Amino acid sequence: MxxxxxxxxxxxxxxxxxxxxxxxxxxxxxxxxxxxxxxxxxxxxxxxxxxxxxxxxxxxxxxxxxxxxxxxxxxxxxxxxxxxxxxxxxxxxxxxxxxxxxxxxxxxxxxxxxxxxxxxxxxxxxxxxxxxxxxxxxxxxxxxxxxxxxxxxxxxxxxxxxxxxxxxxVPDIQFDQLQSKKEFKLDNKKFLLTFGFIGRNKGIETVINALPKVVEKHPEVLYLVLGKTHPNVLRQSGEEYRNYLQRLVKSLRLDGHVLFLNEFVNEEELFKYLSASDIYITPYLNEAQITSGTLAYAIGVGSAVISTPYWHAAELLADGRGKLFDFGNSDELSNIFMDLLDNPKARMDLREKAHDYGRTITWxxxxxxxxxxxxxxxxGKPKALPLKEAAIDPLVLPPFSLAHIKRLTDDTGIIQHAKFGIPNLKEGYCLDDNARALVMALMAYRQKKDTLALELAPIYMSYIHYMQNKDGTFRNFLSFSRSFLDETGSEDSFGRAIWALGFLLAQAPSDAYYQTGKLVFFDASPNFEKLQSIRAIANTMIGISYYLKSNPGDDAMTERLRNLAGKLIHHYKEVRTPDWRWFESLLAYDNGMLPLALLHSAEILHDDRVYEVAMESMNFLTEKSLKDGYLSIIGNENWFKKEGKRSMYAQQPVDALAMVLMYHQAFHVTNDKDYLKKLFTCFMWFLGENDIRLSLFDFETKGCCDGIERYGINRNQGAESSLAYLISHLTVLQAFEEFES
Missing domain, CATH: 3.40.50.2000 (Glycogen Phosphorylase B;)
Structure with a gap:
């Protein structure tokens, strides 16, 4: 076998x-x-x-x-x-x-x-x-x-x-207690032990707070905390908890009685420490621990164990195999310590019962x-489960890489344009791209724990903050020499900034990001209802929706969202005819963002009118863009005017991104997995499933080309295009999870 x-x-x-x-x-x-x-x-x-x-x-x-x-x-x-x-x-x-x-x-x-x-x-x-x-x-x-x-x-x-x-x-390893104590030079000590990864939920402060009374009566007590800080804790807050414990030891004057050994020891060494211990303690702070390997090891070696009554401990220490004390109760723990230290026979009884049970659970x-x-x-000759239909296949995706984004980013922000794969410094920076870059970086860190993304995110956030005017509006363009190139940017750039800020408030990696984003978001908020551009309105609605998902009790912001949705629906009803179900008399750029905004709003507002317009306009856009089984984007050369012909060329990656995001949100609203299939179809536009059957993703530079032109692919790889690809890539990975589950 x-x-x-x-x-x-x-x-x-x-x-x-x-x-x-x-x-x-x-x-x-x-x-x-x-x-x-x-x-x-x-x-x-x-x-x-x-x-x-x-x-x-x-x-x-x-x-x-x-x-x-x-x-x-x-x-x-x-x-x-x-x-x-x-x-x-x-x-x-x-x-x-x-x-x-x-x-x-x-x-x-x-x-x-x-x-x-x-x-x-x-x-x-x-x-x-x-x-x-x-x-x-x-x-x-x-x-x-x-x-x-x-x-x-x-x-x-x-x-x-x-x-x-x-x-x-538990490993089948046995050591003599006296010999182990002698080896560690603990012959004259009453040796207390806790081992395992260190983190706040371990409750080690409960033991330290219990020791002053014990040490007063038993000055030979030594408490060893054996183990490294948990890697996840170390990444998030460093050695903050260990430092707190060390300060607590000093404040209680226990320096000679508490020792921290910041090591991950091998099993043989660990079992020597366990064998040498007079008492082993697991002082976890709550009951939610269904399995504890450290406790199993202590029982397996035959330790005298004291523990809080978390789920596994309550079972494993039953029938006299250990002692329990209440969560966080240092006084109760002190009393148990002194009772066992004063009574060697009671300790030996615990050790014998633990040892006998431990013999039944060796590896x-x-x-x-x-x-x-x-x-x-x-x-029983079991049959394998039938394989689910693979509507999304991540194996066709190139490996996710931020190499080109790193190349485009300096300490000011992300450079707007590129000549082929080389940053074009002459064009400087813009708000639109730094907003998209912030969204991408937050997604990459949340989904892939990409540390480079976390390093880049504050650069993009700082750019947005720097470009904000006193009245809450934003400048858009900044030269490479950091000179402002406009007084007030377009409404579209304003809307994209609000989208990014709202996304940040829903996905902030730390409180510092959240508080900064909140200040900029609310400084901009008086301008929300002044917007006239429907794409600016749509992007702002998306940002507000993200904010409300994490702050659902903000009634004033909910009303702002309702008012903006009303504006978008008003545009729709003014133009709509039975054969033209759209917000304007033409299909132009970033088209998917308009139904997307209403789909986000429908999820928040629970308004049937908003939902109906969202679905009807999305279905119309689907008819015009996906009818041949692949995404054919409305070209920006002349767009697609009502009663006119659609433009084929100047197809832009941001339009493919808008379609990917639109279908992803449609799935969230309807739970219909057919939208995840459509999402993947739209993503494949980047990889060659398009009108000219050429990939826009550059496998060498890891950037994305700027679009499809009459002459073929525009090989320049600016920030807008590459960010559109990366946000779409991350959305596909998230959609794959959702499809499979």
């Missing part, structure tokens, strides 16, 4: 990686029957990190690269593996709530077993949907606590017959249960 494993894997420092490696080692050889099994590992890399993996790792997946997941599915299907084992934790897979794993699982042609490391009691809509889909595709779902079974059956509607309970395995035993489960599944 050959098993394929998907999960994180050492040397990546991750608790699930350690679990995956132990599971792999314990199932390659079935210790119960000494049957030799084969295995291979697909390892997850995080945030562009690379690792030197052992030979069993045959393929890696970059967390935020959707294409890697699809390639992995193909690899597993031809690897000769009989069954796939997935280690699931939301944070290790890419996409929203780890949705990138879904298309991989849909494409597996072998049975699937899923081990769930986290099961949320109050999941978001997406978290619940992702986990339910994974459970539907799994032949068996392995959990490590009885509470997990309760949650799966009552919250996620998983059939109990599908659920398998297998305890968290050889847990691994044997996985092997037996796999054999039962394969004996």
């Amino acid at each position: 050959k098993l394929a494993y998907i999960g994180t894997y050492p040397p990546r420092e991750c608790g699930i990686g350690t679990f995956t490696q132990n599971l792999f080692n314990s199932t390659v050889t079935n210790y119960e029957s000494e049957t030799l099994n084969k295995g291979l590992v697909i390892a997850l890399n995080d945030h562009e990190q690379t690792y030197t993996y052992p030979e069993e790792v045959k393929l890696t997946i970059r967390q935020e690269h959707q294409r890697d997941y699809l390639k992995a599915a193909k690899f597993i299907n031809i690897s000769g593996a009989d069954l796939c084992v997935l280690e699931h934790e939301f944070g290790i897979y890419g996409g929203q709530n780890g949705a990138y794993i879904l298309p991989l699982l849909y494409r597996l042609e072998i049975p699937l077993v899923v081990t769930l490391h986290t099961i949320l009691k109050t999941p978001s809509y997406n978290e619940k949907a992702v986990l339910q889909e994974i459970c539907k595709m799994a032949h068996k779902v392995v959990v490590m606590s009885h509470k997990a079974i309760e949650f799966l059956t009552t919250i996620y509607d998983v059939d109990e017959e599908k659920i398998e309970y297998i305890e968290h395995g 050889p035993k847990s691994g044997a249960k996985y092997v037996a489960l796999a054999e039962r599944i394969l004996e």
